[in-house]
Amino acid sequence: MKKAELNRMKKDELLKLAKSKKLKVTVDMLKTEIVDRLVQLEQAKTRLQKGGGKARPAGTSRKAGGTAGAKGGGSSRAKAPPKRKAAEAAAAKKKGAAPAAPKRAARPAGPAKRAAGEPHGEAAAGRAARGKAPAEPRASREKKLNGATIRQKAVASKYYLGAEEAAMPPVESMEVPGGYGIDRIVAMVRDPHWVFTYWEVTAGRYRELESHFGDTWPRCSMILRVIDVDSDPQSHFDITLTTEARNWYISVQPDRSYQIAIGALGPDGTFVQVAVSNVVKTPRKSMSDVVDDRWMIPDEVFEKIFAASGGYDVQASSEELRALLEKRLLEEISSGAVSSFGSGAMREEERERGFRLWIATELILYGATEPDARLTIQGKEIPLRGDGTFSLRFALPDGKIDIPVTAVSADQVEERTIETAVRKKSEEKEPVVR
Amino acid sequence: MMDKEKGYLSLVLHAHLPYVRHPEYDEFLEEDWFFEALTETYIPLIEAFDRLIEDGVDFRLTLSLTPTLLSMLSDPLLQYRYLRHLNKLIDLAGREIERTRWMPEFHELALMYHWKLSRARHIFLERYNSRLVPAFKQYQDLGKLEIITCGATHGFLPLMLNRTATRAQIRIAADHYEKHLGRAPRGIWLPECGYVPGIDELIKEAGIRYFFTDTHGILFGSPRPRYGVFAPVYCPSAVAAFGRDMESSKQVWSARDGYPGDCAYREFYRDVGFDLDYDYIRPYLHADGNRINLGIKYYRITGLSDRKEPYRPAIAREKAAEHAGNFMFNREKQLEYLNDFLGIKPIIVSPYDAELFGHWWYEGPDWIEFLLRKLHFDQETIRSITPSEYLELHPKLQIIAPSMSSWGYKGYSEVWLEGSNDWIYPHLHMIADRMVELAGRFPDADDALRRALNQAARELLLAQSSDWAFIMKTGTMVEYAHKRTKDHIARFNRLYDDILAERINEQWLKEVENRDNIFPDIDYRVYRPMQGD
DSSP states (O other): OOHHHHHHSOHHHHHHHHHHTTOOOOTTSOHHHHHHHHHHHHHHHHHHHTTOOOOOOBTTBOOOOSOBOSTTOOSSOOOOOSSHHHHHHHHHHHHHHHHHSOTTTSBOOOSOOOOTTHHHHHHHHHHTTOSSOSOOOHHHHHHTTTTSOHHHHHHHHTTOOSSOOOOOOOSSOOOOOSOOSOOEEEEEEEETTEEEEEEEOOHHHHHHHHHHHGGGGGGOEEEEEEEETTSSSOEEEEEEOOTTOOEEEEEOOTTOEEEEEEEEEOTTSOEEEEEEOOOEEOOOSSOOSOOOGGGOOOHHHHHHHHHHTTHHHHHHHHHHHHHHHHHHHHHHHHHTOOSOSHHHHHHOOOOOOOOOOOOOOEEEEEEEOOTTSEEEETTEEEOOOTTSEEEEEEEOOSEEEEEEEEEEOTTSOOEEEEEEEEEEOOOOOOOOOO | OTTTOSEEEEEEEEEOOOOOOOTTSSOOTTHHHHHHHIIIIIHHHHHHHHHHHHTTOOOOEEEEEOHHHHHHHTOHHHHHHHHHHHHHHHHHHHHHHHHTTTOHHHHHHHHHHHHHHHHHHIIIIIITTTOHHHHHHHHHHTTSEEEEBOOTTOBOGGGOOOHHHHHHHHHHHHHHHHHHHSSOOSEEOOGGGOBOTTHHHHHHHTTOOEEEEOHHHHHTOBSOOTTTTSSOEEOTTSOEEEEOOHHHHHHHHOTTTOGGGOTTSBOSSOOHHHHSOHHHHGGGSOTTOOOOOOSOOOBBOOSSSSOOOBOOHHHHHHHHHHHHHHHHHHHHHHHHHHHHHSSSOOEEEEEEEGGGBTTTBTTHHHHHHHHHHHHHHSOSSEEEOOHHHHHHHOOOOOBOBOOOBOSSGGGSSGGGSSTTTGGGHHHHHHHHHHHHHHHHHOTTOOHHHHHHHHHHHHHHHHHTBHHHHHHHHHOSSHHHHHHHHHHHHHHHHHHHHHHHTTOOOHHHHHHHHHHSOOOTTOOGGGGSOOTTO
C-alpha cells in the first residue's frame, strides 16, 4: 500500500492494519508514526523479497542510530533532519550506514531506543496465543521465569498463577494520553552508570523551531545535551535523536550530577533549547573516601569489616556486571538486532525443542442402587446421590486392583455384591529422534 | 542471659501484595494472589506464632504489613471471597482423597491438603472471625512481633520526583498504620528497600524512627561506616538506618545451595490445575475456564530434570529443621567472628519477602518456626532482637548519609525502569504534579469537590504501586499490570479535568469510589506542598 493511501485512512483503521501485521503500535502514537511504521515494513518486505539482507521495521529493533559521542559533541552522528521526513531518511540510511559506524568510538546511547508506549502492543500480541488449551507443557511455563535469579523467581511467583491471563472484559475502558501538551524533559537515575530521560516537544514548539531556523531547518537535528553539572568549566556531550524516540538511556559516570537539555542543533552549531531537565545525581558505586575522625579505626580493621559486610562482593558483582553489560551491548550492536537489553536479553525465551508426552489413567466407576441402601466400595462406605446413583473417579496405578462393590438394603435384608478387577500396565519405549 | 550473647539477629519479613479488589466482577483471577498468600503464608505464620506463644518461646520478629495488604485483610468483600475460594479448594481436596485411593503416596498428600485447608478455614473463620489484622496485632502487643509500615501503595520512592507526593506515600501509610494497629509505627520498610538521599527526612517528618537499606546503601554511605553493616547508622536527619546482611541473605537465595532449592522441598511448578484431567478440575477454575494453579501440588523438587518424585512432607519437615539449625549455626559463627574485631556487639539484619515463606518455599513457615524455637532453647550466642529494642540499648550511632540503593536485581532501580515499563513514568510524574497542583488550588474543598479530590489522590496512589512495573518486567500477568496502570492514570486525569472544568459527574465518581476504595479516610490535603518542596 502506498503512503498516500495510508495517510487517507483513519487512525483506527491504521491501528488495526498495523496490529494485523504484528507491528508494535499503540493508540497513543501519532497517526504519522503508524503510517511510517507501515511504510517501513513494506520497504523491509520488498528488500527481503529481493533477497537483501535482514531488515526490520522500526520498532522491532533499532540500532544505536543516535549515538552519544565523546564530550563536546559527537562527531560520527548521522544528521537526520527532524520531523516527518527523518523517519524515511533514517529508514533508508539504516541498512548501509549504521554498521559502518566504528563500534568503539560510537558509544551506545543506551538500551531502550524505543518510543514510549510500545509495551502495550507487545502484550496484545502475546495474548493472541491464549486459549483453553490442554495443560501447557510445564517446562515452557517455567521458562518464563528462567534466567532470573532465584530471588526474582520467588518474588515473581507471588504474581504467578500458572495461567495465561484471563480475559476480563473491561467494565470501563479508558486510555492514557499520548502526551500532555507541555514542552518538558525529565531525568531519572537508574543506577550508577545510567540515567534515563523522557521528554515531550509539542507540535507548536516544532513549528516555532522551524520558523526560527527557516531554510536550514531540514539540516537541523534534534539533540539531547547532557550537561555534566559538576565539571568546571561545565562540559557536555550531545546525543542526536531519531524522530520516533521519546526517551533515552544515557551512559554516565557514578557519583556525578547531570542535567539534560533538549533542543534543535543547527548546521552551524547553534543550539536552540526547548526544555531542560531536573538535575540528577548518580550514586557512588564504591566506598566513600570520607572518614569520620571520631570513628577512626586502623585500615586493616576497616578492610576486615568491609569484607565481612560483603563489600567486595557488592563491588565485584557490579564490576562483573558492568563488564557483562558492555560485552553484551557490543555484541548487540554488531549483530544489529536488539530492542531493549536489560529485560529483552533476559526474557528471550530459548527456542529449544519442547516436545514431550505424558499420560495418566483414571478409572471412573459409576452405577446405581436404591437411594436408601448402604453402598461400600472396597469396604469403604460411599455416599449416594438422591436418586441412588453414584460415581467415583480413581487415579489408576500400574498393577491389578480388585474392586468389590456391595449394596445392602435399608432393612438389612438383602445384600448384593459385584466384584470387578482391573489390570493396568504401562511401558515407556525408547524415544525415537529422526 | 545477661551479656552472654555475642551479638544480635534481627529477622525481618516484608509482607506485601498490591491492592487487588474488583467488586465489578463476580470473581477475579488476580484476587487469587491474595488468597494464595493467605493460605500458604499469612495463616501458616499466624499458626506458627500461636504455637510459639503456647510453648512459651520468647521470639522476636519484625514484620512489615503494607497498607495495601492491611486494607485487603480488613476488607469484608475479600474476606467473603476468600472463604468461597477456600471452600472450593476443600471440596477439591476431598475429591482428591477419593481419587488417589489406590496411590498411597498421593493419597497421603491429598489427606494433608484436606487437613491443612480445613485448618486454614478454622483459623481464619472460627479463631479470628475473618479478621487477621487483630491476630497480628496481638503478637505485637505481647512484645514478640514488631509490625512496621511501608509506602502507602508500595510506590518505589527513588523513581518519584515530586517531593510532596513522595511524602504522601509515607504519611498516609503512617496514619493508616495507626488506625489499624492502635499506635504510631516505629519503623518502615521502604518499598523494594529503595532509598535515595532525602527520603530519610520524610520518614523523620512522619515520626518514624528507623528504616532499612540494602547492604551497599550503608557500605557506600559517607563517611565510611565504622561498623560496616553490623550496626545501624543515623542519617543526617537523625533517623536510623539498618543495613541488610549479605551472608544470611545468600544462604537463602544462593542459586546453587540456597535452602528453598533443596530436592526434598515441594516443587512449586507442578500443580493439579495443570496435571489433572480438564473436565475433572473445571469446576474449580475461574469462569473463563483457563487452567490455573490450584495450590495442590504433589511433587518435590527432586532434581534438575523434569521427572519429579512424589512429595514426602515428613522428610521435607526434617529438612526445614535441619536448615533452621544450619542457619542458626552460621549466625553464631558469624557473630563470634565479628565479635573479635568489630569493637561492639554486631547486629545481623536479615530481611526477606514474607511470601517467600509458604508460597514459593512451601516449608518456609516451618523453617521460621524451627529457627525461632532453636534460637530460644538451643543457644546463647545470638540474641534475637527488634530494631526498636536495639536502638533503645544502643542509642549512640555514627552519622552517615546512606547511598541510593534498592534490594532489586542489580541493587538500584533497573527492575522498575527498563524497556518494558519506562513508559509509565511520564504519566506517573505528571499526575503526581497535578495532584499537588489541585491540593494547592483547593485548600478547603467540600462535598463533591472534596470527594473528587480524595478520589484523585487514591487513583494516583494506586497507579504508583511498584508491583505494576515489576510485573511488566517479569512478563507474567503483564496485561493486568498495564490495565491497572492505565486505568488509574486515566481515572486520575478525568477527575483532574472534571475538577478544573467544574463538571464533576457524581454518578461516575460514586462508581469509581466504590471500585478503588482504598484509604476511605484519605484527606487530599496531604498533597499540599510544604515549605522547601
